Amino acid sequence: MSFLSDVYAGLFYFAAFVLVAGLANKVIQYARTPAPLKIPTTPAPTTKTGVALRMTREVVFFESLFRGSKWTWIFGWMFHFGLFLVTLRHLRYFLDPVPLPIEMIQPFGIYGGIAMVIGLAGLWARRFLVDRVRYITALSDHLILALLITIGLSGLMMRFVVHTDIMRVKEFFQGLYVGQVHLLPADPLLLLHLLLVALLMIIFPYSKLLHAPGLFFSPSRNQVDNPREQRHIAPWAERLEQD
């Protein structure tokens, strides 16, 4: 089975590279593109601290979505918060020794996994049941949901139904840090789970998953409301003034 392990090792190196390089590329692009005008959606904070608080409320609680659509908020928040707990739980495979907080979060990671799948199912149901959402849904929107929900379900299956050899999985990933390929258990569920995770990492910088970095660069959310006090001008607009 070492061939399969090699393939997966290569896949994860590639996926990690695409994820990091692709995201870095996008973040640099966003950061370099000027925002020539002050366009915060008002009422907006008048200080940087206020903006940090507004952004925190958006990132942690999805404040705007809460105001916009309660059902989407419930399912969306369940999914994201669940995914967050699951990610924390999974850190035990990537850190050695496992820090105490990560050990303590383990059972919550399982609840997170369940919440994540329920949330995704709810979000997917909306794509069929609400005519407006059905209209705006592209094939890729279904596929991303299918990808995430399969990742979640295969993970839960391994926890509750068909266990895999977790210690060897951990060895495999620890080995990748130092360029060694350890044997990966050849359990179909595990291989499926890992394949889809790698796929998710690869499509991240090329899909709507860019909403994650995008939010931080959104001028309507991250700008301070102080246009009268402070002159705001983009480099390309400043050049117009020299004519």
Place this chain on the structure above:
Amino acid sequence: MAKADFQVPVLKQYPEIPEIEPGVMAHSSPFKSKPQFQAELGFPGELVDDWQSKAIDKMGDLLGRYRSLRVYLDSCVKCGSCTDKCHYYLGTHDPKNMPVGRQDLLRKVYRRHFTLAGRLFPKLVGAEDLTEEVLGDWYSYFHQCSQCRRCSVFCPYGIDTAEISMAAREIMDHIGVGQKYCNEIIGKVYKIGNNLGLPGPALADTLEGLEEDVLDETGVEVKYPLDQEGAEILLVTPSADFFAEPHVDGLIGYGKVFHESGVSWTLSSHASEAANFGMFIGSYENMRRVALRIREAAIKLKVKRIVFGECGHAWRVAYSFLNTLAGPWDFLDPRYPVPQHICEFTYGLIQEGKLNLDKSLNDEMVLTYHDSCNVARASRMGDRPGGQFDIPRAIIRATCNNFYDMDEETIRDRTFCCGGGGGLLTDDLMEIRVKGAQPRVEALNNVMQEKGVTHMAAICAICKSQFTKVLPYYGMDLDQIVSVHQLVSNALVLTGQETDDEDEAADEAA
């Protein structure tokens, strides 16, 4: 009731989210701009050869200049939060009037040309080439957006369809497909100084007439100065204020407030227009050129302060962009914000107790207040966030005894656009204007039924003109819309003004 050759929406007691009816508004598009209007703004006169690639080039240019466009086109996850928020969707049921539906018209071309997934798997991610049909959709539906930003309030990433619509209009202008209404008006501003094309002498005439009217009515000599060098304040106001009803009653009010404050002020014939339609067409260059008139006027007239009259999009450009476009304002009095809104000015005087207001003079009206979209969601008044909601209401409460707000879901930052903003206030778009007004008129109707409201006050020239025109379609009266400073004007007892009581007392004494 005004006659319509389309179905006027029925007003309900409780708002309903309609089912989608694809394509029902595809026929709605404004008159195209003629070559001579295009040329004045620096755009090609008609559809250029090779327009597809020129449009894509322009899109690339804008993507490099506007972070908003780049981030917004990438970030949408199609969550659906915005889908029932646009007044044009609620009034027309056309899914391309859902904010995300409208954005996707541009996004699908962006994906095709600027993203890896769209280049490799167009069908999968909903990417499309820019065909004639797509361009047709752009022209129709990007002129069914009033850039009111209601969608951006509810979007988890703050995606603002206004930014997308502006970019789309800018791209279309650059391939020779401009909108007559906006582009012709901007040309008038360059040539004559205001949207309505009122030349200096006509303005002087109008203002003289106002002075006479106020003198007759109050016995006080209130001045409405034009081009008066050395005045303290330059007032920049929408040109509709010079003659349209109820706008002009607002202008009368500004003059009375200035008179009572004792501060000298002037209008400018060079900058006789507050509105800046350069924003509507997404053209930074034209917006800047229009804004610079105000700087020129301020320098020429040697004023110390700039105050803007009641106008919604104008206040957005003034509050949020003027410092960027035409600043820095270091030659003005640093003790005052530049610019100030007339409501901030009046509110300050009310706080200081400098205005003698008799609320009972507005007793024949029961009022509600319409938050104009661009004031509500793209600007501020006063020192605190939300001042744009509280200050106009404070003025109304100080001048009227009877005031009731409309449903909480339809005011403040959740306010509905009047339906005529963003370059849509033209007769060739009457159907979308009437249908787009439905959510606002519905809330107005409900507060009329429940609280006996008779009039709605507003602080935007477009809102006032739009409601005057569309309220009759819903069986209401065109004069139900009033200016906030009209209320101030009614209630303000000028120093030395003869009141009825005094007249009576004088009669009795005689």
